[in-house]
Amino acid sequence: MSEVQAVQVRGALDARAMSWLLLLCMAWGAQQVVIKLALPTVPPLWQISLRSLIPAFLIIAWARLRGENVLVPDKSLKGGLVLGLVFTIEFLLVYQGTARTTASRSVMFFYTAPFFVSLGAHFTIPAERLSRRQAGGLLLAFAGVLVAVGDGLRLPQWHEILGDLMVLMGAALWAVTTLMSRLTALRFATPARLVFYQMAVSAILSPLSALAAGQPLPLDMDLKAALSILYQSVGVSFVTYIVWFWLVRHYPASRLSSFTFLTPVLGMAASALVLGEPLTPLLLLALALICGGIYLVNRRGPGEAEATPRLLRGR
Template sequence: MGLMVFLCAVWGLNQVAAKLANAGISPVLQAGLRSAGAVPLLWAWSAWRGVALFNRDGSLGAGLLAGLMFAGEFALIFWGLDYTAASRAVVFLYTAPFVVAAGMHVLVPAERLNRVQTLGLGCAFLGIIAAFGETLALPSGTQWIGDAMLLASAVLWGATTLVVRNSALGRLSAEKTLFYQLAVSAVALPLASLALGEAGLRQPTPLVWGLLAFQVAGVAFASYLAWFWLITRYPATRLSAFSFLTPLFGMGFGAVLLGEPLTWPLMLGMGLVGSGIWLVNRK
């Protein structure tokens, strides 16, 4: 639980880092460079620990599928943000834990949530709506396209977790599971950036390169490696409940580092998310 809270804080800080780095590198290309930069780090780490990345273990199909879903998730997120507001995007994106809960309910009966835990998951989602839902009016113009893309990205996020948890990937090392996703997305996301007509590198400054380095080493390598280690050892639905903390940490870091307003809805949202996580994970 302590590691999950720390990871959510890192991912929340990543939201601020990515937002600042967008000034010098287009978003989808930035995600692709992040994966590409993390691949050699993961390779070196695996070699140091003696973890095999290229042995035949029957995981290739599941690994490529998880990698493509991982890349598709980020492509849809960044493409969808061209059509809809970031605050609306967060609400749709964080329906992903419900995808995990529904999938695990069917696939792994031992990890089914009881009524109180289901109530906790709903309570945490209400916290996201309280913090970000002030712009949740009916979509106008083409906004519904972005909403649909973010909802699809949430399905891919949840489905990736289900594939990792319930396929041959669940029996592999966290290093190899992550390697599949980084390697595939390192190729797919730059191609998606070209297809979307992004500007690419826009005279990035040393600060932008530093923020990208943080995303490469701290997020794509270290934090995702820890995440895949966790979901092969602990109930996926309970872990997913913690992900509701990520956007709230993002708003908090935005207030501290970017001077963005810290509002009462955020405080209410934090309380509801914390209560929901407690209900999901209590004995």
């Protein structure tokens, strides 16, 4: 049995917390760029397979060090398998969509997930019904999505718009997994078990999907692709998971969640710097509307209690 230790939660974010949060947002935001870098030698579905398999084993080992055995089934197993299935479909859409559109558009559409979480929570969680200010924030974020879609009409090929829509559907499924973890028996599962369910199911289904889609095995993986897979599987799926939940234990969760709105901003900057992708005025306007709208939804108003963050962590 693992020991439960009392942890003092600080009232505000100090310099150390903000430094870690900035690094996390940079890591999450750069993921679409890293996916693009590996595509020449590692097809998208095989990227998901490796990104899921490696951290699944790391989570098993890390949980055991903390006195938890995620391989022992408990009452959350059935819900966990469904959670893993939804996660797998989510990432199939996101990776296949990212392969079709630009990294900057992918990261922007993917981080509309808080919009869908807030909308879903309004109808399913009585304590999280939206105020007028929050409803206005949702409308602002939705306007940003419409602007981004409109900007996509200038793209030379329709498969890029299809990629946008696939990533957007992936963001909606990310919201589904977030709500599942709060509305079902999964809310009693530990964070390590929740992550393990998603990685383990994806590690089984993603290779089957890759074979069914006829995507070739990544036998000619170059160094750049290998580093990309290492970044996604160890850096994003494992290390950022540990750092994020350490921060959640020591700092107010709603303040941490608000800070993560930097992720799409940093992701689009990385896309421009590393891949040379153009950032059009309309795309920047869409980003501002989406981030501003989601900020209004999550900002605590005068007299309001500390809110539960609607976005748990980056992907």
